[in-house]
Amino acid sequence: MAAFKYVGLSPPCPDAFAKASGELRYATDLRLAGMSYACLLTSPHAHARIDSIDARRALQVSGVIGVYSHEDAPATRYCRYRIVPGQAGCVDDESLFAVTARFVGDRIAAVVATSPQAAREGVRRIEVGYTPLPAVLSAETALEPDAAHIHAGGNLLHRFDHATGDAPVAPADAVRTCTRVSTQMLHHAAIEPHTCLANFDASGRLTVWSPCQSVYGARTVVADLLGLAYNKVRIVKVPMGGSFGGKQEFILEPVTAYLAMRTGRPVCLTLDREACIRSTMVRAQQRSDVRSTVGADGLILDLEVDTLLAAGAYASSSPDYSEAMAHKLTRLYRVGRYHHRGRVAYTNTPVAGGMRGWGAPDIATCAEIHLDQVASRLGLDPLEIRLRNLVHPGDIDPLTGHSVGEAWVRRCLARGAEAFGWRERVGLPAGTGRIRRAVGLACGAHKNGIFSDAFPEATTMTLKMNEDGSLDLNASIHEVGAGSAVTLQTIIAEELDVAPQMISTREADSESTPYDFGCFGSRLTYFCGAAARALAAKMRARLIEAAAELLAVASENLCAAGGRVVPLGGGDSGLSYAQIVQAARMRYARDMIVTHTHRGTSNPGSYCVQFAEVEVDVLTGLVRVNEVLTVVDIGRAINRQMVEGQCRGAIQSGIGSALCEEVTIDGAGRTGAGGFKNYHLINAADMPPVRVLLVEHDGDEGPYGAKSVGEIAVVPTAATIVNAVNRALGTRLATLPLTPDRILAALGDRAPSGSREPACG
Amino acid sequence: MRLNCIINGAAVSVDIDADARLIDVLRDALALTGTKEGCAEGECGACTVLIDGLAVNSCLVLAAQVEGRSLLTIEGLASGDGANALQRNFIERGAIQCGFCTPGMLMSATALLMRVQQPSREEIRRALAGNLCRCTGYEPIIEAVAAAADEMAGPA
Numbered sequence A: 001m002a003a004f005k006y007v008g009l010s011p012p013c014p015d016a017f018a019k020a021s022g023e024l025r026y027a028t029d030l031r032l033a034g035m036s037y038a039c040l041l042t043s044p045h046a047h048a049r050i051d052s053i054d055a056r057r058a059l060q061v062s063g064v065i066g067v068y069s070h071e072d073a074p075a076t077r078y079c080r081y082r083i084v085p086g087q088a089g090c091v092d093d094e095s096l097f098a099v100t101a102r103f104v105g106d107r108i109a110a111v112v113a114t115s116p117q118a119a120r121e122g123v124r125r126i127e128v129g130y131t132p133l134p135a136v137l138s139a140e141t142a143l144e145p146d147a148a149h150i151h152a153g154g155n156l157l158h159r160f161d162h163a164t165g166d167a168p169v170a171p172a173d174a175v176r177t178c179t180r181v182s183t184q185m186l187h188h189a190a191i192e193p194h195t196c197l198a199n200f201d202a203s204g205r206l207t208v209w210s211p212c213q214s215v216y217g218a219r220t221v222v223a224d225l226l227g228l229a230y231n232k233v234r235i236v237k238v239p240m241g242g243s244f245g246g247k248q249e250f251i252l253e254p255v256t257a258y259l260a261m262r263t264g265r266p267v268c269l270t271l272d273r274e275a276c277i278r279s280t281m282v283r284a285q286q287r288s289d290v291r292s293t294v295g296a297d298g299l300i301l302d303l304e305v306d307t308l309l310a311a312g313a314y315a316s317s318s319p320d321y322s323e324a325m326a327h328k329l330t331r332l333y334r335v336g337r338y339h340h341r342g343r344v345a346y347t348n349t350p351v352a353g354g355m356r357g358w359g360a361p362d363i364a365t366c367a368e369i370h371l372d373q374v375a376s377r378l379g380l381d382p383l384e385i386r387l388r389n390l391v392h393p394g395d396i397d398p399l400t401g402h403s404v405g406e407a408w409v410r411r412c413l414a415r416g417a418e419a420f421g422w423r424e425r426v427g428l429p430a431g432t433g434r435i436r437r438a439v440g441l442a443c444g445a446h447k448n449g450i451f452s453d454a455f456p457e458a459t460t461m462t463l464k465m466n467e468d469g470s471l472d473l474n475a476s477i478h479e480v481g482a483g484s485a486v487t488l489q490t491i492i493a494e495e496l497d498v499a500p501q502m503i504s505t506r507e508a509d510s511e512s513t514p515y516d517f518g519c520f521g522s523r524l525t526y527f528c529g530a531a532a533r534a535l536a537a538k539m540r541a542r543l544i545e546a547a548a549e550l551l552a553v554a555s556e557n558l559c560a561a562g563g564r565v566v567p568l569g570g571g572d573s574g575l576s577y578a579q580i581v582q583a584a585r586m587r588y589a590r591d592m593i594v595t596h597t598h599r600g601t602s603n604p605g606s607y608c609v610q611f612a613e614v615e616v617d618v619l620t621g622l623v624r625v626n627e628v629l630t631v632v633d634i635g636r637a638i639n640r641q642m643v644e645g646q647c648r649g650a651i652q653s654g655i656g657s658a659l660c661e662e663v664t665i666d667g668a669g670r671t672g673a674g675g676f677k678n679y680h681l682i683n684a685a686d687m688p689p690v691r692v693l694l695v696e697h698d699g700d701e702g703p704y705g706a707k708s709v710g711e712i713a714v715v716p717t718a719a720t721i722v723n724a725v726n727r728a729l730g731t732r733l734a735t736l737p738l739t740p741d742r743i744l745a746a747l748g749d750r751a752p753s754g755s756r757e758p759a760c761g
Numbered sequence B: 001m002r003l004n005c006i007i008n009g010a011a012v013s014v015d016i017d018a019d020a021r022l023i024d025v026l027r028d029a030l031a032l033t034g035t036k037e038g039c040a041e042g043e044c045g046a047c048t049v050l051i052d053g054l055a056v057n058s059c060l061v062l063a064a065q066v067e068g069r070s071l072l073t074i075e076g077l078a079s080g081d082g083a084n085a086l087q088r089n090f091i092e093r094g095a096i097q098c099g100f101c102t103p104g105m106l107m108s109a110t111a112l113l114m115r116v117q118q119p120s121r122e123e124i125r126r127a128l129a130g131n132l133c134r135c136t137g138y139e140p141i142i143e144a145v146a147a148a149a150d151e152m153a154g155p156a
Ligand code: FES
Pocket: B036, B037, B038, B039, B040, B041, B042, B043, B044, B045, B046, B047, B048, B057, B058, B059, B060
């Protein structure tokens, strides 16, 4: 392993003190001169025609500036998820304000006022005439022949059918197993509520301040919708109080921009927690039937998945999200034949969209719960069945034809099993008393960036060195709180051998930072990190070249070290970076500035394996997680503390999705969760101790071997917990979350079949 | 009506509506935006401030209720220009990611350390149970509080 000077250390984020002192200004903390406040009126009906909107009483409220609805707003439809114009897979089905209400929480109208109170009062006074329409609340009912159509064209939004390989002839002792696994709607639960600010100035220029994940994506959606030239629309990424994918899509930007244009005033729109849960987006509810044929030796001969996913009222990213689910298992396991069918249906429920892991946790939950059932039927250790099937480094993913790269998932499993004491613990009896205890494990795969045959991977960055040797990185960084800035600083510091604090970074601003797709798709460290490394190498070459001229020596005889360019053999006759910058400018009128456009050509697998021990109280149905071990195939930890932080936060979220988090819908389509009161997050008291193991190695195109972590870290968690609970209870629970009710119901029904879970369709 | 109280050691006098929430007065009238609002229902703890040394959710308190009381907000935590022991340990131990829960966490931890000099891990967990964090998994926060407590207690 190469020795590093900065890579692998844990310097804090540059804005850590600003966060710790309350000085950092998030979107909700920004105050623009003359700022007005918007409040949204949302639909109380799951599906209804809007017959009339009477704003007269709202307009009488003192401070109300205007009331806006479909009656005056452009009817143009757009896709909130689109990043580039004309993007495949994007369906333009959403408008600024609904003409037909399609879910409880759909945007009907907005009031802009001089105070938030006046805006809220205005909303209360708008009178809307609705004619309720039949509501379709699940994907199953949405696809029934007589179901009400949510959009013209019917409820089947997307379908796919991907198959690869031929199943070998199954020996007589092979077992065929089917499991139906259902995962629930989840709230991203960033503690910062959704907020956006916009201003349309007298020169006809629109500025939007948003804690978003893609300023350029937001720009194309907002500009196209409002009919503005792209250079008249400026999107500024402001500090973000968490996203987890919930702020990836452009939910508030279009409507806030529109309101600023209409009123000619700066407008701030902030959603309350209830609206964040109901009216932004959720992780999709989906169910998958997983069928496999597995030989007595544990080899997976055939794996078939049939997924049905509820998109909610608008398409958003659901078509792509469902496709993502189909592209994970063949980079995790070697299977004889893989066949994945999927259907995505519109439903009159909250809009589903991307969330941390983007399909990977969803499918891993299904497959890994299934695999434990198969192992149990074969009498195999769950560890063993996985070891027999996991991919090896350099395998080709048969579905894409691309390499899984340095895929060290087998090493993760082996190291984790050792550290956890799996082999000793797996056979321990669960007990027969009130408290049952057992261990569980699961594996997961994800990706590194957005390179594929269908989508390019590229970014542009500029690095400038100042007269004192300090550096300014100009790149479209979208810090989500995970350490993007410090990661890029560290990589550049390593390449140029300067302290990371010498490098300033800034956040994305479509007016002044170079083009980048955005911070999603697990592309920051692996891909943007590689871009930063190449950029720094260019700067180094430029410094050496200038020094060579200044010193009148051949550049091959010079190298960069310790913030200087020095002769290869050592000696102190070199020049400091500061001297080079100054002299190059004065003598050759040359600036030390480099720009680099980086292109990605690979997308290896990211891997994570987790182990947990749980205790289940069979009287109350409550589950306590005693301990979690997570092992990540990180390649290289650029900032060890940030990597571990991603792992720990992911487990908080994953345990919640296994046990308690759920956005529920009643028979009228209303979400049960009014706020955090009814949407339980794992808190400090519930949280088990977590151990993090990192498997490091060189290879792939990431900087120093680094791969992604933020998303993969959550992929196996829910399955790990569910597998442990099922082992503790002898159940086959597969409908998430495992609430006390579900657990008690399964226990009541245990004899003789051991499961209440619905059979495969 | 007029509200008189002490905030971060300074006497404050400000006009408020009788039904104004404390969080709004802090953030809007006094521009102390370090106190965050995450839920407005007493569930997330992002809005935690100290009233006479006790941690409260400022989204659930009427500003009028703090008449004559002494408040500490996140803006009053740093000593001079630098981080105090708690803040420094948060920064150094990875207790801060997106930072939105951080002010509330720091205030709850401050209240705890004012009550208990060297709390156990369990006491820290319980004291922070009303502060939600979606980023860190809590452990670095708990470690930071424990380390700050050790530091403040000095060498044994
Ligand atoms: S905002 Fe006060 S507890 Fe959440």
